[in-house]
């Protein structure tokens with residue numbers, strides 16, 4: 001059971017998926033949050049499905065904020081939504 005991609009869970013819907021199916025967010029120094037497209041940036045990370053419904057849920061319930069211990073700015077959500085989904 002040691003083969004295959006590592007599994008991570010979406011902070012919105014809690015489903016467990018392999019890393020390539022999820023988008024990683026990472027907390028940068030200074031408390032800003034960035035999308036980590038390569039999935040390898042250092043720092044605390046959290047994952048969301050590539051699904052607008054999960055992004056909306058995470059934004060509404062602040063599950064990403066809680067997972068990363070930050071407040072995600074509304075501007076960041078807008079920028080991410082138009083760039084990735």
Ligand SMILES: [Zn+2]
Pocket residue numbers: 010011012013014015048049051054
């Ligand atoms: Zn999800």
